[in-house]
Amino acid sequence: MSTPDQARQIEINRLRAKAAQRLKEAERSPSDSSNAYNRRPLDATASPTAGPSKPQPLKRDSRLGKYFEYDLSKMVNSKGGFLVEDGQEIDEERIRKEKERERERAKQDQEPPIALDPNQSLKCRECQSVDIDHQFRKVFKCLDYLLTDPELRDEEVMPHLLKANPHKSTYANMMLYVRYQVEEFAWKKWGSPEALDAEYERRKSEKKKKKNKKFEESLRELRKKTKESVWQRRKDEEHKHSFGPSEKGDNGITLQICHTCGFTLEFEELGPEMSGEANQVEHEQISTSLEVERIxxxxxxxxxxxxxxxxxxxxxxxxxxxxxxxxxxxxxxxxxxxxxxxxxxxxxxxxxxxxxxxxxxxxxxxxxxxxxxxxxxxxxxxxxxxxxxxxxxWQPGHQLPMPxxxxxxxxxxxxxxxxxxxxxxxxxxxxxxxxxxxxxxxxxxxxxxxxxxxxxxxxxxxxxxxxxxxxxxxxxxxxxxxxxxxxxxxxxxxxxxxxxxxxxxxxxxxxxxxxxxxxxxxxxxxxxxxxxxxxxxxxxxxxxxxxxxxxxxxxxxxxxxxxGPQEESDxxxxxxxxxxx
Known part of the structure; x- marks a missing residue:
C-alpha cells in the first residue's frame, strides 16, 4: 500500500503526462489531418527538406508587473467571476493528532487496570471503584487549591500527564495530576489546609461583596433615573391656599379666606410705601420659601x-x-x-x-x-x-452645656x-x-x-x-x-x-x-x-x-x-x- 506522499507524486506525474499529450496534439500541423475527401490542400503540402516547426515561447510583457504562478489543476470555479483554491489539501498535523488520540484510546481498551489479584487493583479514593480509568468521565466534586495557571502548567513544579480529551478529539488534552503532589504544593504555598480554607472563604466573601456592590450601584442608578425630585414630590403633596378678595374688618384687620380649606389669614393693611410686600402671603409656608426648580x-x-x-x-x-x-x-x-x-x-x-x-x-x-x-x-x-x-x-463627641x-x-x-x-x-x-x-x-x-x-x-x-x-x-x-x-x-x-x-x-x-x-x-x-x-x-x-x-x-x-476726614477721596x-x- 502506497503512502500519501507516493500517491500525491503519482497524481502529479499523471497530470504532467496529460499536459504533455495535449501539447503534442496542439503542435500537430493542420496538413496532417485529412479533409472530407481524404485529400490534403495544395498550399499545406509539407516540404521534404523542412523539418517540423517548434512553437516559439510567448514573450512576457514587462508592463504586467509581478508574475505569479498558479496550479490551475487545484483551482475551482467560485461562480463569482474568479477562481479559488479548493481548500482540500491534506492537514497532516491534524491527522497525526487524531491518530495519536486513537492509539491512546486503543491502549486504554487493551490494557485494563484490573489485576488478577484484587488486593493489587487500585481503587478510587472517593467511590472505592476498581475501574478508575472508566470513572474519569464522572465528576464527583471539584477541589480548588487556589493555584494559578502558570503553576499548573509548570512540569518541574507540578508534574502531570497529558491524555486525550474523552469528550471530543479536537478539544485540548487533559492534564492529570497526582492528588498528593497537588496538596503538598498547596500546603507549602498557603502554609496549612486551614490557611487555604480561610483564603478560599475570604475570596468567596470578597467576590460576593463585589457582586452585591455592583448590584447596589446598578439599583441606585436605576432609582436615580426613575424617581422624581424629593422636594418636588413634597411640594405637590402640600396644600396650596387659594385666597379670595381681601375683606377689611371693623378693627382695621384685613382678612383673606382660602376657598378650599377655609383657612383665614389676618394681616394689617400697610401703607403705599409697602405695597411691594403684598406677595408676602406666599411665604407663610417655609417649604415655599425653600422651593427651587430643577433645570x-x-x-x-x-x-x-x-x-x-x-x-x-x-x-x-x-x-x-x-x-x-x-x-x-x-x-x-x-x-x-x-x-x-x-x-x-x-x-x-x-x-x-x-x-x-x-x-x-x-x-x-x-x-x-x-x-x-x-x-x-x-x-x-x-x-x-x-x-x-x-x-x-458611634464616634465619641463633646459639647458645651446649654445656657x-x-x-x-x-x-x-x-x-x-x-x-x-x-x-x-x-x-x-x-x-x-x-x-x-x-x-x-x-x-x-x-x-x-x-x-x-x-x-x-x-x-x-x-x-x-x-x-x-x-x-x-x-x-x-x-x-x-x-x-x-x-x-x-x-x-x-x-x-x-x-x-x-x-x-x-x-x-x-x-x-x-x-x-x-x-x-x-x-x-x-x-x-x-x-x-x-x-x-x-x-x-x-x-x-x-x-x-x-x-x-x-x-x-x-x-x-x-x-x-471721616478722607470721605472725599475714599x-x-x-x-x-x-x-x-
Missing part, C-alpha cells in the same frame, strides 16, 4: 424671593437655604451635611429669579464637597462651599413685643407705624421667634442676645430638609444685634444713627441629624433637651452716619464701626 442635573432656579422690611435685597437666609437645597439634590442621600461656608457678594433683587449652579468638586468615600454659585442678571451674587460626610454616630434660660412658654413673642412698643404713648407717628409694620411682618413669617435673653452683659464684658425659634406648622421632614430650614432662620436676628451693642439706632442723623448694615459671610457647623425645626430651639443652637444641633458664625459690616472711612459675630 438641569446641576442647575436650579428659585421660584419665589422675599424682600424683608426696610432691607436692601432678598433675605440672606432664603438664599442660603435655596443653595443648600440645590446642593443636597446633587449629593448621594447616604451623605449628611456637616458644614457650610458662604459669602454674600452683592444684594439680590426679588424681581428676577436666582439661578444656582452646583459644582461637584469632590466625591470621596467618606466626604463629598459641593460648591454653589448663585447668579442673577449675569452677575454672581453669592457663593457657598458645603461639605457632606457619611454619619458616624440657662427661661423656657419658650415664658418668653415673649417678637410679634407681641412690636405690638406693645407700637402702643406706647409719646412716640413719633413714624416710629409707631414702623413698629406696626414689623409686627405685621413677623405675624406672617413662617418662623416664630421668642426673646429668651436681650442685652445681657456678662462679667467678662460680652453682651448676649438669645432667641427661641421654630418653623410654623411643618410636617416631619427628613434630616437634609431640616438642615435647610435651619439655614433659613440662622440668618435671623444675627447681624441686627450688632447695632444694638454699639448703641446705633435706625432713623435720624449723627454718630448714633445707623446708616448701613450688611452681612458679608455666614458659616454653619452641624453636629446632629436628629432634630426637628418644628420644635423650639435656642439660638445658638440647642434643642429644648439641651442637645447641641449647630454652631453659627457671621461677619458683617455696619456704618454709622458719620463722615467713601469708606477707617473710623467706620464694624462687628464680627
Amino acid at each position: 438641569e442635573a446641576n442647575l436650579f432656579r428659585s421660584k419665589s424671593l422675599w424682600l424683608p422690611l426696610r432691607a436692601r435685597g432678598v433675605f440672606g437666609g432664603q438664599v442660603i437655604s435655596q443653595a443648600l437645597v440645590s446642593a443636597t439634590n446633587a449629593v448621594d442621600p447616604r451623605f449628611s451635611l456637616h458644614s457650610l461656608h458662604c459669602y454674600f457678594l452683592t444684594s439680590a433683587s426679588p424681581a428676577t429669579p436666582i439661578v444656582y449652579e452646583v459644582d461637584r468638586v469632590r466625591n470621596g468615600r467618606s466626604y463629598v464637597t459641593r460648591a454653589v454659585k448663585a447668579v442673577q442678571n449675569g452677575r454672581v451674587i453669592f457663593v457657598m462651599l458645603c461639605s457632606f460626610q457619611k454619619p458616624e454616630p 440657662s434660660v427661661k423656657p419658650p412658654e415664658e418668653c415673649e413673642l417678637d410679634v407681641d413685643m412690636y405690638a406693645r412698643l407700637a402702643q406706647q404713648e409719646g412716640q413719633h407717628p413714624k416710629v409707631v407705624e414702623m413698629y406696626k409694620q414689623m409686627a405685621a411682618e413677623r405675624r406672617r413669617s413662617p418662623i416664630a421667634t421668642r426673646i429668651a435673653v436681650e442685652h445681657q452683659e456678662d462679667p467678662d464684658g460680652s453682651i448676649q442676645y438669645m432667641y427661641w425659634m421654630k418653623a410654623k406648622n411643618i410636617p416631619n421632614y427628613d434630616a437634609p430638609f431640616q438642615k435647610c430650614i435651619l439655614g433659613y432662620f440662622s440668618d435671623m436676628h444675627f447681624i441686627s444685634s450688632a447695632p444694638r451693642i454699639l448703641g446705633l439706632k435706625r432713623g435720624g442723623r449723627g454718630p448714633s444713627a445707623l446708616s448701613m448694615v450688611s452681612t458679608l459671610d455666614h458659616t454653619i457647623w452641624y453636629y446632629s441629624d436628629d432634630f426637628h425645626c418644628g420644635d423650639w430651639m435656642l439660638y445658638v443652637i440647642y434643642t429644648q433637651e439641651g442637645k447641641l444641633v449647630a454652631v453659627t458664625s457671621q461677619e458683617g459690616v455696619l456704618r454709622a452716619d458719620v463722615r 467713601s469708606r472711612s477707617p473710623n467706620t464701626p464694624s462687628a464680627k459675630l
